[in-house]
Amino acid sequence: MDLNEVPSKRKSRLVQGGGWLVPTCLLCTYGFFANLRPSEPFVTPYLLGPDKNLTERQVFNEIYPVWTYSYLALLFPVFLATDYLRYKPVIVLQGLSLIITWFMLLYAQGTLALQFLEFFYGMATATEVAYYSYIYSMVKPSMYQKVTSYCRTATLTGFTVGSVVGQILVSLTNWSLFSLNVISLTCVSIAFATACFLPMPTKSLFFHKNLHYPGDKEVYISDNSHMDSNKYALADSTEAEEIESRIALNSENRSDVKNCSPKNSNGLQSVLKTLWKYFLHCYSSRTLVCWSAWWALSTCGYCQVLNYAQGLWEKVAPSSHSDIYNGSVEAASTLLGAVAVFAVGYIKTSWSTWGELLLALFSVILAITVYIMDTIRNIWVCYVSYVFFRSIYMLLITIATFQIAANLSTECYALVFGVNTFIALVLQTLLTLIVVDSVGLGLDIFTQFKIYGGYFAAISFIFFMSGLYHVMKKCRRQPNTLASSDA
Template identity: 45%
Template structure:
């Protein structure tokens, strides 16, 4: 007897004759993905990475970390996203998630045992592979559960990730402040945690087939079988297979382009993707360099409460993400206005972080920034997923990640690596705040237009093609 993780097997009782979890189940895959996400993000060393690299353990300078080490993962992620995107669905998600676990383990090993700038750069390059593989992690859940559970599953998975990061940050803070544990030991704990995540990834159920490539591959296989029967020699068989493989590649690329056109033809979906890409860009820039800002604001006590602030803000973000899973709102009407209004709060928090010289005000603003962002990105994620058919998840999420990483690379090149500017860390955060201000203005205006457009009495019985999510994409 096998236990059905879903709790609902159609007309069959939950205790059914299964040796594997029911394919219709959503609880089993969601639980495993939550465990993986929790352990992969439970990294106590993370809030203290700058101090670890610039301290006696690695003896790197702040200038080296800011301009030579941290930018590596931004540029590398940009290069790696496209190939990872193309193979994610073809490999059916799970192998890419396993690869993510392997690269996390390898990168933390290098951080612990390596020395010098080049070793740190290599560690962050390998870490960028894990970042690029996020598209597999966030797309996997939609390939094994039913659309009716998207909102709840998205909120639980994202909540588990945030909870894992919060526990790691809080544990690191307690061990450093109360236990007197060295930062090196925090690195060892982080390595153990990501190793558990790697082990968990092997137990994830494999999707039955590739979703995006399934139809194209089936057509190619049928055609190849027909040609095999007609071939009279081995040479002609090889030649036919080469031609068919070439046609298959072109057919796959053509379908990729057509799917891109169809997915982004909806204005509502396009704006959700714009926020997801730009929000990702701004979030990773802020979180990537916030420790350097705190060192500037309080140079002689830079790591005193970094872990605690990270933990509290992440826990708040996790709670907000889970709460979103149970909210009832007409998102197709009010969603853009919600994004614009709450992005304005992010903008205010970043401007205040730029202006203040009080570490506690900076901590509070970071708390607000992270909490609001996590809530908004959860809304974007499940709204995008609901608007797409299953075979397009990796495509759209991957493109959004790629566009966000391109923007992040441009910001990094201008703000961090432009020698002629030599911007201070506060000037950098002023630019980040201005970036979010532009996003807020765009979505507020768009949200007001959408609400007014939908609420017009004359249009009540007309289809809203430009403001509603594209239901036809599920076909």
């Protein structure tokens, strides 16, 4: 049958329906190789070893903090540039930043050079938003759930494979850490080359007209950018209702935050006004504010623990005197976290009633795992505590993701998760500046982890008091509701 004989609307749908495969495969290939970095679990031993010959104070208090500052400074400009440039150029920039990072990791020497390295790594981290946004501009909404799972699986698989390969090469074949960095540089170079072949999107959310495919329903997307986030998408309102019935999503104030849809605004001033309007509209919901607050507070502490966990392990069991299993631990924590994330869909509870108290309970567990890592100076205890810490966080952040994102349309979703990430980075920057940076207190790694444990304990206390008040208020309200219904 001649394609010209197909009616124009049907032809359009055929093109759109078949056009998702190529960009999705390319993006998954990019995500896999960009995260296939066998040397990443061993970066701290590498910097403290003979290749760089840096001191612990230089690494922990002068070099590592630059990543946090760079990430914060670049996040909002990159967010706007991603939408204005329509994703692909920013993905290419991320690939280039990763190449520069690992090239400098191989050949740069001295504190100043490695601080520049951390700046480029901060740029690579900030530009992750383009990777997770690109595919939504290339496929119709009914494909969101499928392509999201593919892309997220590709990144997790790449990270896990990289960690396992790194551990095998270090433990069984006695490869040098320098050689692992060569492999990482090769992999990110393949990712960069793949990004260059990505098709260029024709639309974006704010700066360019957001076209909707005919016959598609309103879409709700859930995401976890950072810091170990897990992306989910619901293809239509029917699927959204099914998910809600399984995990009892909070229904309070939903009507107030659903209907955000951008106007045809191309100027920067107009876009900023639209973003501000969405911000005020979304954060008028108490439920969204509550879950967003936990998101920002916990992500701040989570990132600090992840950033300096290798430093703690190096102090407990120096790599120069003992075998290191950082790669195995990272792989195990990722896999167990994936299992925990999968289990979220089968948890049945009233999150609107008990959500804050459960957050308080699990935040206490996070505080305990960090405290155990700090006080029991046994490397295997540290490893196990770290695995549990990451898994519990992935479980909770996925629940928070569903609670927030099920109430939002695509445009509001992008804004809310961007704001939450920005607030988390501001808090992390303050914590880094005061606790870690040599300009501030410049505390040793064990004292830092005591503070991080206390930080999660404080989060638990805040949400326990808030949750207790909420439950008591709801219990007092029920007799009045029953009395009015009887009347």
